[in-house]
Amino acid sequence: xxxxxxxxxxxxSRANDSAVEELAAGQRMVIFAILINISSIVLAQAVHQYxxxxxxxxxxxxxVVGVLKxxxxxxxxxxxKILVVILMFVPCISLLTLLILNxxxxxxxxxxxxxxxxxxxxx
Numbered sequence: 001x002x003x004x005x006x007x008x009x010x011x012x013s014r015a016n017d018s019a020v021e022e023l024a025a026g027q028r029m030v031i032f033a034i035l036i037n038i039s040s041i042v043l044a045q046a047v048h049q050y051x052x053x054x055x056x057x058x059x060x061x062x063x064v065v066g067v068l069k070x071x072x073x074x075x076x077x078x079x080x081k082i083l084v085v086i087l088m089f090v091p092c093i094s095l096l097t098l099l100i101l102n103x104x105x106x107x108x109x110x111x112x113x114x115x116x117x118x119x120x121x122x123x
Contacts, residue, residue: 020112023073027105028120029066030098033059063098064088070101074108 036059044052064085071081087097106116114121 019073022069023105024109024114024121026066026069026073027102029062029069031120033063033066036062070105074104
């Protein structure tokens with residue numbers, strides 16, 4: 001009989017904790033990416049448009065990395081991860097993608113005992 005041993009349970013728990021931590025880190029990165037993109041609009045108007053563009057590119061890279069971390073934390077397949085990254089470059093659809101991923105992440109993080117606030121999750 002294959003009854004789970006305490007070692008198996010502990011390994012599964014650590015893997016689950018790791019996924020939740022990755023999910024929290026990804027969510028935090030996406031939130032900061034959104035704030036960076038908002039500030040890039042202000043900087044483009046206040047300083048110079050190329051400076052704002054550079055900051056926007058930084059925000060986009062941070063958003064893609066954050067979305068990949070969230071997708072990994074949610075346990076999405078590699079095919080779905082690629083689809084999510086592609087959707088991040090489609091206007092309006094990218095916002096819907098972020099909202100859906102963020103809502104799923106928030107639900108899982110709250111179930112895991114995290115407090116989810118404006119700047120991400122904390123234990």
